Amino acid sequence: MLIPHDTRIALDTVVDLMNTAPEGGRGETLADVPSLYAFVESHEVSGVGELGPRDLRAVREVRSRFAEVFAAPDARTAATLINQLVAGAGTTPQLTDHDGYDWHVHYFAPGASVADHLAADCGMALAFILVAGERERLRRCEAPDCRRAFVDLSRNRSRRYCDSRTCGNRLHVAAYRARRKDAAAG
Numbered sequence: 001m002l003i004p005h006d007t008r009i010a011l012d013t014v015v016d017l018m019n020t021a022p023e024g025g026r027g028e029t030l031a032d033v034p035s036l037y038a039f040v041e042s043h044e045v046s047g048v049g050e051l052g053p054r055d056l057r058a059v060r061e062v063r064s065r066f067a068e069v070f071a072a073p074d075a076r077t078a079a080t081l082i083n084q085l086v087a088g089a090g091t092t093p094q095l096t097d098h099d100g101y102d103w104h105v106h107y108f109a110p111g112a113s114v115a116d117h118l119a120a121d122c123g124m125a126l127a128f129i130l131v132a133g134e135r136e137r138l139r140r141c142e143a144p145d146c147r148r149a150f151v152d153l154s155r156n157r158s159r160r161y162c163d164s165r166t167c168g169n170r171l172h173v174a175a176y177r178a179r180r181k182d183a184a185a186g
Contacts (some may be wrong), residue, residue: 003128003153006104010125011151013043017063017118018070018149019162025145030060040114046098046106048114058115065119069126070138070149078135082127089119143167 003011020030020039030036036056040048065085072078092109108120129137129151137152141162148162161167 004104005101006121007125007128009043010122011129013045013118014066014122014125015149015151016043017059017122018066021060021063021067024141024147030056030063032056036114044099045114045117047108047110047112047117051114055114058113059118062115062119062122066122066126067149070140072135075130075135078126078130078138082123082130085119085123086127089116089123091120091124141167 017030017039020028020035022028030039033051033053033056036051036059039045039059040051062085065081069078069081069085072081086107089107090109090112091107093105093107094110095103096106097103105124106121107124108117112120126138129135137157139150139152139159141148141150142160143162146162146167148167150159150162152159
């Protein structure tokens with residue numbers, strides 16, 4: 001599946017934003033305005049001015065709406081949720097080439113809040129996945145104590161864990177130890 005650079009960045013941002021939520025034994029990592037600034041800076045979200053508590057609440061709301069898209073039972077439900085996100089953000093597509101990147105489309109309106117910026121650009125990235133018929137690539141880690149979000153970009157759509165080196169390896173080692181214990185007991 002060929003994904004344009006800006007869409008890939010937006011998908012990574014969606015996943016990272018969703019993974020700031022308190023879930024699977026993790027605490028809230030988008031806990032305050034400084035952590036929102038850190039998130040915006042680390043994801044190079046452009047055009048963001050002064051941020052405050054209202055922005056933090058709005059970004060957390062967008063985050064929960066992205067989680068609903070990942071959890072949607074079917075494409076029609078996912079499309080409805082994405083349409084609501086993008087429309088609510090006041091989407092204004094515009095071509096731009098900034099910060100060393102070639103031409104790409106920004107979907108947020110000039111001067112948009114950080115929440116609307118994320119809802120528009122990341123919502124359109126999710127729309128791209130849906131239009132491509134690849135909704136099943138929007139996943140949650142299958143490790144029972146994790147549940148982190150990820151986009152499965154493997155060729156055969158076989159990825160089961162957010163990170164095979166941590167969650168995947170931990171479960172494989174646990175299964176191996178259980179088999180050895182059963183073999184020793186039996």
